[in-house]
Amino acid sequence: MAKGKGKNKLGKTGGNGAIRTNSNGHHSRHNNKKMEFKQHVSRETSFPVKLAMWDFDHCDPKRCSGKKLERLNLIRSLKINQKFQGITVSPNGKKFVSPEDRELVTEFGCAVVECSWARIDEIPFSKFSTPKLDRLLPYLVAANQVNYGRPWKLNCVEAIAACLAIVGFMDLAEELLSHFSWGVNFLKLNRELLEIYQQCTDSDEIEAAQDAWMDQIEKEVQERKASNNAQNVDIWMSGNVNRIDESDEDNEDEDSEDEEVTYDNLGNIIENEPREVRYDNLGNIIEESSEESSGEEEEDEEEDVKYDSLGNVIEESESLQKKLDGLNI
Numbered sequence: 001m002a003k004g005k006g007k008n009k010l011g012k013t014g015g016n017g018a019i020r021t022n023s024n025g026h027h028s029r030h031n032n033k034k035m036e037f038k039q040h041v042s043r044e045t046s047f048p049v050k051l052a053m054w055d056f057d058h059c060d061p062k063r064c065s066g067k068k069l070e071r072l073n074l075i076r077s078l079k080i081n082q083k084f085q086g087i088t089v090s091p092n093g094k095k096f097v098s099p100e101d102r103e104l105v106t107e108f109g110c111a112v113v114e115c116s117w118a119r120i121d122e123i124p125f126s127k128f129s130t131p132k133l134d135r136l137l138p139y140l141v142a143a144n145q146v147n148y149g150r151p152w153k154l155n156c157v158e159a160i161a162a163c164l165a166i167v168g169f170m171d172l173a174e175e176l177l178s179h180f181s182w183g184v185n186f187l188k189l190n191r192e193l194l195e196i197y198q199q200c201t202d203s204d205e206i207e208a209a210q211d212a213w214m215d216q217i218e219k220e221v222q223e224r225k226a227s228n229n230a231q232n233v234d235i236w237m238s239g240n241v242n243r244i245d246e247s248d249e250d251n252e253d254e255d256s257e258d259e260e261v262t263y264d265n266l267g268n269i270i271e272n273e274p275r276e277v278r279y280d281n282l283g284n285i286i287e288e289s290s291e292e293s294s295g296e297e298e299e300d301e302e303e304d305v306k307y308d309s310l311g312n313v314i315e316e317s318e319s320l321q322k323k324l325d326g327l328n329i
């Protein structure tokens with residue numbers, strides 16, 4: 001393709017077939033995608049979409065994503081007072097990037113302001129910006145090492161990739177990010193949101209989608225907090241969490257195993273219910289009744305208890321025997 005004006009007009013590049021628009025409005029590439037891209041990058045300005053930046057030299061060139069794109073010949077630097085005809089993603093914007101901007105991006109490209117977030121107040125936006133072309137990016141989370149996990153504070157390559165993805169050039173966003181080790185994570189982290197934004201038509205819809213997403217996040221945070229609080233209360237109220245909840249019907253088996261069957265030091269069953277037990281001076285049971293037991297019960301038990309030649313109990317009361325039968329011992 002000839003150098004000059006028409007070079008980056010997407011959809012008009014027909015000959016090299018780099019970009020085709022599908023029924024969703026997204027574009028796709030045909031086979032040997034990498035090769036087609038390499039052909040592009042070997043050209044003077046190197047990318048199917050015109051990319052530009054105003055570089056304020058705030059950043060360490062080794063860490064700066066804008067400078068890396070420049071070294072790769074994917075973006076060009078603009079002079080401070082130089083205007084740009086395409087979309088500028090900038091914190092100075094009033095509207096959000098939306099699929100409505102697709103034609104502008106296709107025709108004229110996308111620019112960023114390469115500077116430090118910490119020094120953003122020093123930037124003389126009025127010198128270079130065209131306010132009606134400035135765009136905010138909606139809620140998206142950074143994946144770069146400097147601001148990982150932070151919403152809105154994207155670096156230059158993320159900002160450009162986000163703009164490309166929102167207007168429907170997802171594969172170009174991928175291409176651009178593929179030059180950064182962490183790049184693929186930006187699309188992974190934001191995939192769902194980007195798909196939502198791609199379905200919007202204009203800035204207002206993008207803003208509404210962003211607000212709905214943030215409301216949802218806020219709701220989930222509150223729910224998680226409430227559930228954590230509830231769990232903390234339960235832990236303190238329930239004491240030892242290793243104890244089995246005896247009111248739990250599912251624990252019936254464990255409960256029944258807890259039913260106490262106790263033995264004397266020779267292994268004889270001496271009690272199946274809490275009772276006061278007394279021993280003779282050889283350790284033999286001499287009485288099983290409690291002082292509170294009725295006289296009737298005492299008599300019954302006395303009648304049923306028999307002893308072996310050493311004085312040990314060899315036969316339990318009838319009621320005890322019934323319980324033993326029930327336990328299949």
Ligand SMILES: C[S@@+](CC[C@H](N)C(=O)[O-])C[C@H]1O[C@@H](n2cnc3c(N)ncnc32)[C@H](O)[C@@H]1O
Pocket residue numbers: 059063064065066089090091093111112113114115116117120135136137138152153154155156157159
């Ligand atoms: C402040 S610079 C930081 C650049 C960083 N030093 C780097 O290595 O790429 C990031 C630029 O990306 C664009 N940008 C990032 N996040 C944005 C957002 N949420 N809205 C609009 N523009 C954004 C702006 O042009 C912004 O100036």
